[in-house]
Each structure stands twice: as C-alpha cells, then as structure tokens.
Amino acid sequence: MSSADWMALTTTLKLSxxxxxxxxxxxTPIAWWLARTKNKVSVVxxxxxxxxxxxxxxxxxxxxxxxxxxxxPIGGTLESLGLHHLAFTFTxxxxxxTLYSLPFMVQPLKDAFAAVGDRMxxxxxxxxxxxxxxxxxxxxxxxxxGFLTAITLTFAHTVGEFGVVLMVGGNIPGETRVxxxxxxxxxxxxxxxxxxxxxxxxLVASFLLLFTVYLLNRRYTxxxx
Amino acid sequence: xxxxxxxKRLAFAILVMAPFSPAMAGSLTIAAxxxxxxxxxxxxxxxxxxxxxxxxxxxxxxxxKFFTQIKNGAPFDMYFSADIEYPxxxxxxxxxxxxxxxxxxxxxxxxxxxxxxxxxxxKDLPNSSIRKFAIANPQHAPYGLRGKEALQHxxxxxxxEPRLVMGENIAHTAQFIDTGAADAGIVxxxxxxxxxxQGKGAWTLIPDAWHEPLEQGxxxxxxxxxxxxxxDFANHMASEPARAVMRRYGFVLPxxxxx
Numbered sequence: 477m478s479s480a481d482w483m484a485l486t487t488t489l490k491l492s493x494x495x496x497x498x499x500x501x502x503x504t505p506i507a508w509w510l511a512r513t514k515n516k517v518s519v520v521x522x523x524x525x526x527x528x529x530x531x532x533x534x535x536x537x538x539x540x541x542x543x544x545x546x547x548x549p550i551g552g553t554l555e556s557l558g559l560h561h562l563a564f565t566f567t568x569x570x571x572x573x574t575l576y577s578l579p580f581m582v583q584p585l586k587d588a589f590a591a592v593g594d595r596m597x598x599x600x601x602x603x604x605x606x607x608x609x610x611x612x613x614x615x616x617x618x619x620x621x622g623f624l625t626a627i628t629l630t631f632a633h634t635v636g637e638f639g640v641v642l643m644v645g646g647n648i649p650g651e652t653r654v655x656x657x658x659x660x661x662x663x664x665x666x667x668x669x670x671x672x673x674x675x676x677x678x679l680v681a682s683f684l685l686l687f688t689v690y691l692l693n694r695r696y697t698x699x700x701x
Numbered sequence: 702x703x704x705x706x707x708x709k710r711l712a713f714a715i716l717v718m719a720p721f722s723p724a725m726a727g728s729l730t731i732a733a734x735x736x737x738x739x740x741x742x743x744x745x746x747x748x749x750x751x752x753x754x755x756x757x758x759x760x761x762x763x764x765x766k767f768f769t770q771i772k773n774g775a776p777f778d779m780y781f782s783a784d785i786e787y788p789x790x791x792x793x794x795x796x797x798x799x800x801x802x803x804x805x806x807x808x809x810x811x812x813x814x815x816x817x818x819x820x821x822x823x824k825d826l827p828n829s830s831i832r833k834f835a836i837a838n839p840q841h842a843p844y845g846l847r848g849k850e851a852l853q854h855x856x857x858x859x860x861x862e863p864r865l866v867m868g869e870n871i872a873h874t875a876q877f878i879d880t881g882a883a884d885a886g887i888v889x890x891x892x893x894x895x896x897x898x899q900g901k902g903a904w905t906l907i908p909d910a911w912h913e914p915l916e917q918g919x920x921x922x923x924x925x926x927x928x929x930x931x932x933d934f935a936n937h938m939a940s941e942p943a944r945a946v947m948r949r950y951g952f953v954l955p956x957x958x959x960x
Contacts, residue, residue, distance in 0.1 A: 545882035563882035564833050564866045646866025646877065647838060660869075664765040664841035 481674060483650050484658040491566070491654060492634040495573040499581040499630050502574070507585035508611075525582050528575060537643025540572045544644060564646035569654075572644050573634045580629040588622020589615065621693050628689040632682055726754035727930035730776060732767040733759050734783035734917065735870035736807055736844060739895035740950040741781065747942040748934060755930060763870035765841035771796060771922055778925035779934060783807060783871070784843035785918030798926035804938050805952035807915035809847055812878055812893050813885035814902035823852060823907065826885075827860035834864045835877040835886030843915060844871040848887035850912035878902075890951035917952075 477485075506525065510518055528536060544562040545551045550571075551561030562568035592615050600610045616623070638656040645652035647661075655674055662671035733741045738761050745757055764782040771780055771791060780797075781804070782788050788801040813819040821829055836852075837845030845867065852858040866883050868874030875892045877883040879901065893904045919938070925931040937943050944954055 541880055541882055545880050547881040551882075560832070561882075563880075642869060646833070646835070646868075646883070648866060661838060661840050663769060664763060664838075666765070666769060666841075 477673060478670070480649060480653075481658055481670065484653050484655050484674075487566075487650060487652070488635055488654040488656075491569055491573060492631045494570050495577055495634045496581075496627055496631045498570065498574050499577060500627065503578065503581035503585060503626070503630075507582045508589055508615075510582070511586045511589035526579050528577070529579050533576065533637070533639025534643060536572065536576055537640040540568070540575070540640065540644045544568045544571070563644060564648060564652060566651050568644055569641060569652055572640050573637060576637060576640050577630045577633045580633045581626045584622045584626040584629065585619065588619035588626075591622075592618045624689060624692060628685060632685055635678070635682070726756065727752075727928065728756040729758070729778050729925075729928065729930040729934060731757070731759045731779045731781060731934070732771070732775070732777040733761050733781040734764045734767075734843070735761050735872035736783050736889035736891050737761065737781055738872050738892065739897065740891050740947055740952070743946045744938070744943045747946060748937045757930075757934075761870075761872065763837075763842050766870075776924065777922055778928055778931045779919060779921055781917070781919040782843075783915065783917050785916045788918050788920035791922070792920060796923050797920040798923055798931075799921055801918045801920045802935065802938075803916060803918045803955050805917045805947055805954055806909075807844065807847075807917055808890040808909060808951055808953070809844060809851065809887050809907045809912070809915070810890050810893055810904040811885065811907060812875070812888050812902065812904040814878065814881055815884065816903035818885045819903035819905055821905075823855040823911075824857055826852075827857050831884040832864060833866050833877075833883040834861055835866050835868060835874045835883035835888075837871045837874045837888075838867040838869065842868070842870050842874075843917075844887070844889050845874070847912040847915050851887065851907050854911040894949070894951050 506521070510522055510525075541563055542548050543550045546555050546561040546563075548561075551563060555561050562571065596614050596618065597610055600614045605613065635654075636656065637654070638660070641652065641654055641657055642660075645654070645657065647653050647657055655678060659671050659674045659678070662668070662674065731741070731745075741759055741761075745759055749755070749757055760777070764784055764787050767775070767777065767780055767782065768787040768791065771777055772794070780788055780791070785801060785803055788797065791797050792801050811819055811821070811823065818829060818831060826834070836848040837843075839845040839849040849858060852861055866877060866886075868877055871889045872892065874886055875888045875898065878886045878888065879898070887907065888904075890904075890906065892898055893901075919935070921928075921931045921935060947954055948957075
C-alpha cells in the first residue's frame with residue numbers, strides 16, 4: 477500500500493471515529509426524547525432524522541457544499557466572524573457525516589430505549605435514583621445492544637460514505653481524501669491492483685465488523701422482566 | 702376473462718401497429734468528456750435537426766471513467782475523450798470499430814468569480830489571497846493533468862499543492878469555483894465560454910506552451926460497428942455546422958490554428 481493510501485485509511489478511520497463520537501453525544505438525547513415523548517412534533521423530528529436514509533447522498537452533498545462554502549449560511553457566518561469557511565475541510569466532512577449517519581445512530585437507540593419500558597425506570601425512581609442516575613445505571617445497561625448496533629452502524633456507514641464526500645471534500649490528502657474516494661481514483665486511473673487491494677480490504681473489514689457485532693448482540697441478549 | 706380479452710386486443714394492436722411506429726429510427730449513445738458538456742449538446746442539436754426521430758443520448762463524465770466502463774462492456778456507441786490516448790488504447794485492444802479520430806484541441810483557463818484573482822499570473826498565485834484552488838484530479842482527468850503541468854511550468858506547483866482541491870472531472874471542478882467554495886482554479890475554456898458560465902467572474906487563457914497539448918479524440922466502439930448513426934455522427938463532426946459550434950466554444954479544430 478502506498479503512503480497516500482495509508483493516509484486515506486487513517487483519514488477514513490479518524491472521520492468515522494469522530495463522527496461516531498459526535499453522534500453518540502447528539503443522537504442519544506434525540507433518541508431518548510423520541511422514545512419517551514408523547515408530543516406530536518416528534519413525528520416531524522423522526523421523519524427529518526430518517527431523511528438521510530432516502531435522500532441521494534448528492535442532495536445532502538450539494539446542500540452541504542453550498543451551506544459550508546463562503547457564500548452559504550454556515551460558511552458565510554464563519555467568514556464574517558473572521559473564521560475560515562468549512563467547504564473542503566475535515567471539520568466540514570464531520571458535519572456532513574454527522575447528518576448523513578444520523579439515522580444510523582438514532583433509530584437503533586430509539587428502539588432500544590423504547591424496549592426498556594417505564595417499569596424499570598419507575599422502580600429505580602422509587603429507590604430514589606436521580607434522573608441521570610436512572611439513565612446511566614438502568615437505561616444504558618439495558619440498552620447496550622442498541623448502543624453496540626448504533627455505534628457500529630454509524631461507524632461503518634461513515635466509512636462507506638462516498639457521494640457526500642465527493643461533493644464537499646475536494647480530495648485533499650490527509651484531510652478529505654477518504655478510502656472510498658481513493659478507490660474511485662485508482663479505478664479511474666486504471667490502477668486496478670491498488671483499487672483491488674483497498675476495495676477487497678474494505679470488504680473483508682466491513683464483514684468482520686458486522687459479524688462481530690451480530691455475534692456479540694446474540695450473546696448480550698437481555699432477558700426482559 | 703374481461704382482462705384477458707383486453708390484453709389480447711392490446712397485443713394485437715401492438716403487432717399491427719409495430720411496422721408503422723418509427724421502427725426505422727436509430728439510437729445512439731455517446732459518452733463524452735465533461736469539457737464537452739455544453740458544446741456537445743449544441744453539436745447534437747445541429748445533428749438532430751435533420752433526423753428528429755432518432756434517439757441520441759449523451760452522457761458526460763471523466764474520460765478515464767468512460768475508458769474503464771467501455772473496457773468492461775458499457776453500452777456506449779461513441780466515445781469522445783478529452784485525451785486522444787484513451788480511445789487509441791481502446792483501438793489497440795480491438796475495442797473500437799475503425800480508427801480514432803482527433804476532433805479538437807482543448808485549452809485551459811484560470812477562472813475565478815473574483816476578477817482580480819482571475820487576472821493574476823500563475824506564478825503569482827502562491828502570494829495571493831487564494832485559500833482553495835480547484836483543479837481536476839490529474840491522476841485521471843486530462844484537464845487536471847494539463848493544469849498541473851502549467852503550474853509546474855510556472856514553478857508554483859509545490860507552493861500551491863497544500864491549497865489544491867480536486868474535482869472528479871473538469872465540470873465538477875468548475876462547480877467548486879462556481880459555488881464560491883474554491884476561490885479560483887483551472888478549468889476548460891469550453892466551460893467558461895458556455896452560456897451558463899458566461900459573465901460569471903473572469904478568466905484568463907493559459908498559454909498552451911506551458912503544457913502538453915490537450916489533444917482530444919473520439920472513436921466508434923466495437924458494439925456500434927453496425928450502427929449507421931454512429932458513422933453519420935462521426936462525419937457530422939467534420940461538417941461546418943459542428944465545427945462552428947466547437948470553434949465558438951474555444952476549441953482548436955483539426956487543420957486549424959489556434960489563437
């Protein structure tokens with residue numbers, strides 16, 4: 477593997493890891509709210525969260541490019557504050573990936589939270605557990621399968637991102653050139669050996685990742701009261 | 702039963718009507734380099750005028766991608782590459798019907814929405830306010846490679862490298878600049894001369910002595926060997942109406958001298 481390909485690999489892993497952490501922090505409260513609320517607005521929120529599942533990545537990529545660029549609402553605001561706009565930057569990619577992978581974090585978590593049910597939480601409350609305590613010592617352990625699935629799918633989905641990155645990335649080595657783009661470039665330049673190496677590696681790694689998760693999920697099966 | 706009868710009647714109608722439908726109309730699918738995005742559409746219009754029944758489709762993308770796709774059996778009848786070497790390679794592998802023909806020599810320009818940036822000399826670019834500079838990926842896009850050569854010729858490639866953003870093809874690169882996401886960049890003259898881009902910012906022609914020529918060529922693919930429309934279109938490329946369009950888009954034509 478060339479040093480450029482190694483760089484693409486580390487950029488991909490970094491992007492996926494950062495996106496997963498950001499989404500864990502943002503997605504957990506959204507999923508919790510969606511699982512518990514009786515507010516009718518939640519249907520709208522749920523639909524918005526699921527949008528990236530059905531939209532072509534180019535739609536998201538196009539809007540992100542326009543929004544993050546110097547003339548867009550996000551990039552323009554940053555520029556007027558004397559900061560740099562976010563098109564073609566790693567931060568911009570994290571932002572785009574966060575939107576792109578949002579449903580992969582929120583939906584498994586929401587289902588897991590919904591499955592916990594009211595009773596365990598009420599019991600914990602009668603034992604004087606504070607809300608935060610109830611969440612972290614009752615809900616989180618009971619939802620670990622959901623967390624495992626959400627984290628893995630978010631990570632893997634971000635690794636597999638192509639269309640969005642193509643639109644807002646700009647193919648900068650070490651910053652926005654990820655594996656999927658490197659594979660595309662190798663294939664276009666007819667360097668099939670390098671394309672095979674990366675594509676085959678990604679295929680095997682993705683399978684192993686999903687296989688491990690499903691294996692663990694089976695073992696972690698929680699017996700519900 | 703009623704449905705069955707209806708279906709029978711429909712099948713009969715199709716059988717009877719088939720000879721009268723424009724069955725004689727041909728169809729032609731062209732894979733064209735992204736720099737032809739606007740010019741080829743107009744050339745096809747001039748071709749279509751005389752044959753309204755024929756179905757002519759043009760797909761735009763990077764020359765390298767089409768090369769790989771045709772090698773792997775893509776259903777294209779003609780291949781217009783931005784680099785004549787690609788169709789020549791196909792020809793060597795016996796994947797074309799007949800020989801590769803040159804159709805134009807392309808030119809590159811420095812383009813920016815900010816006129817003061819577009820008017821700069823390439824060698825001054827590193828000292829400009831440019832933060833993101835767009836070129837097509839030199840790894841597989843012919844216009845990207847020529848842009849790289851021009852920057853190298855002017856001795857600023859290394860200095861500009863950290864600021865480069867790369868488009869998948871030359872139209873994608875133009876889009877980076879058009880949205881303002883990249884401050885400036887090197888694109889095809891044919892693109893900035895198109896009606897959609899005209900009047901947006903400013904551009905400066907890059908001397909063609911600074912890079913290898915962008916010799917563009919086309920070929921009829923093996924699968925279209927028996928397609929008369931492909932031959933007609935190949936001849937049409939050499940006709941005056943087609944040449945007039947190409948000239949208007951800044952291409953230097955075979956047998957002519959450029960500016």
